[in-house]
Amino acid sequence: MSNSPEALEAAHLIDRLERLARAGEQVGRLNPAQWDALRYLARANRFSRTPAALADYLASTRGTVSRTLASLESKGYVFREPSDRDGRSVKFVLTSDGGKALKRDPLLAVATDIEQATGGDVAELLDGLRRTLRQAISRNQGRMFGACFSCRHFLANVRPSTRTSHNCALLDEPLSEADSRAICVEQEAALG
Numbered sequence: 001m002s003n004s005p006e007a008l009e010a011a012h013l014i015d016r017l018e019r020l021a022r023a024g025e026q027v028g029r030l031n032p033a034q035w036d037a038l039r040y041l042a043r044a045n046r047f048s049r050t051p052a053a054l055a056d057y058l059a060s061t062r063g064t065v066s067r068t069l070a071s072l073e074s075k076g077y078v079f080r081e082p083s084d085r086d087g088r089s090v091k092f093v094l095t096s097d098g099g100k101a102l103k104r105d106p107l108l109a110v111a112t113d114i115e116q117a118t119g120g121d122v123a124e125l126l127d128g129l130r131r132t133l134r135q136a137i138s139r140n141q142g143r144m145f146g147a148c149f150s151c152r153h154f155l156a157n158v159r160p161s162t163r164t165s166h167n168c169a170l171l172d173e174p175l176s177e178a179d180s181r182a183i184c185v186e187q188e189a190a191l192g
C-alpha cells in the first residue's frame with residue numbers, strides 16, 4: 001500500500017520532533033533511556049511500575065530496562081519496594097529528587113512549542129496523535145497503556161465522598177482520583 005505524501009510528511013515531522021526532543025536530553029545527569037523511565041514512573045499507576053510493564057511500554061527488553069532502573073536507583077531518583085500485586089516481584093517509585101528532575105524534563109520544551117504552535121487549542125492534534133498511536137500499537141500487538149478512567153474495568157464513584165471513591169473491576173482494587181488519571185499496563189479501552 002502506498003502512502004499519501006501528506007501522511008509521509010506527517011511521519012517525517014514526528015520523527016524530526018522526536019529527534020529534537022532527544023537532543024535536549026543529552027545534557028545533565030540522565031540519558032534518554034533514564035528520562036523515559038522517569039516519565040513512565042511518574043505517569044503509571046501502582047500496578048504498572050514494574051520492570052516488565054516498563055519494558056512493554058518502551059517496547060524494550062527486561063534486561064535493558066532493569067539496567068536503566070538500577071542506574072536511576074544508584075543516582076537516588078527511584079527506589080524499589082515489593083509489588084502491590086505480586087510480593088515476589090518489585091515495583092519502582094520516584095524519590096523526591098526524581099520528581100524534582102522531572103520539573104527540568106526537556107520534553108516540557110516540546111509541550112511549550114505545541115501550546116504556542118496551536119494557540120493552546122490542542123484537542124484536534126491530540127485526537128489525531130492518539131488515533132495514530134492506537135494504530136501503531138495494534139500493528140505491533142502492544143498494549144495501549146491508556147488512562148485508567150477510560151478503561152472498561154473502571155467503576156466510577158462506587159464509594160462517593162471517600163478518598164478512593166472509584167474501583168477497578170479487573171483487579172478489585174480501590175482507586176483515587178489521581179489513580180483514575182494514571183496510565184495502566186492492564187488498561188483496555190471502554191467501548192463506545
Ligand code: SF4
Nearest residue numbers: 148151153154168184
Ligand atoms: S480500571 Fe483498568 S486501567 Fe484502571 S487499574 Fe483497573 S485495569 Fe488498570
